[in-house]
Amino acid sequence: MRPIAVLPSTAGHATAQMVFQVLIQQRLEYDVLSTAEFTRAQRANRASLVVALVRGLDIPAIELVRSLREQLVPTFLVAEELSETDEVTLLHSGVYDVVRASASPQLIGARLRTMFHHVHEGEPTRTPYQFANVTVRPDHHEVHVDDNVVPVTRTEFRLLVLLAQQPDQVVSKDVLAELLGDSRRMAPHAVESHVSRLRNKITAAGGPRLIESVRGVGYRLKANGNGNQPMVGSSSSPTVPHAER
Structure with missing residues (x-):
């Protein structure tokens, strides 16, 4: 079982294809499963997190969230129709993160990558x-x-x-x-x-x-650290306490 299970649930084809492309761009391995297939899988063989795709905050979505919460599965929800109130409701219901399908692929990818590090690797990576x-x-x-x-x-x-x-x-x-x-x-x-x-x-x-x-x-x-080198004689910025934003 790969680390991410995608449950298309009630979302449309376009939303599913967009999410698949985001996962590929982020180099995150995934399997596409029905909710029933995921539920039937033995706990030891299940993916570490679920990306659930839904139309909006309707009864099927609520039942899906409840089922995943009962199974203690970290869930990233992508919803096609979502008000701010719906988003708050879903977050309070135990969803790890929720995002509108209309958000940019880059934003969805960044939030998915952050969740992956927290859930799959334990923290936003323990390795420096x-x-x-x-x-x-x-x-x-x-x-x-x-x-x-x-x-x-x-x-x-x-x-x-x-x-x-x-x-x-x-x-x-x-x-x-x-x-x-x-x-x-x-x-x-x-x-x-x-x-x-x-x-x-x-x-x-x-x-x-x-x-x-x-x-x-x-x-x-720049991963190789070869960006423009600092100017000789540049002055240091003042020390700022960690608690400050």
Whole structure:
């Protein structure tokens, strides 16, 4: 059994095809099963998480969510018709995450990838990310350049992990604004500010310019660490406490 089971449930063909393409782009292995097939599978052989595709918050969707919750299966729900109230209801019902089918494939992929790391690998990966002389430690919420800790804010750290999870792939400002906002969407200029401060802190500590701007689209983390090198004599950004956003 592959780590992800896709249950098309009541969603249409177009939604299913879109989700399959997202999973392929994210290089996440999956099996397509009916709800009955998934339920009949022995617990030891089941996928670690389910991507359920539904029309909206109707009786079949509610019954599906209840069944998966009873089986203690982490569920990512893609709904074709979803109001904000419906989204809140589903999240309170035990769904791990829920997203509208009309969202961009990039946003759906980023949220799926984040869930995969949390569920399948235990945390947003316990293994540190290594890029040139920069080490990102999700287990300790720390960023190191060589042996020195770089003081980053909580939002800057989350930004770096999101980019590190998809190295060499462009992540749009819209996706970052959606994922970094706590209770509401972050403004695009705020994303730019966080990226700029994070870059400055890493380069000032002796690291490379890891995060590359892609004009008019978003940002990309260079996996080989060979982005534009920091300018000699660049000044360090002021230390910011971890608790600050």
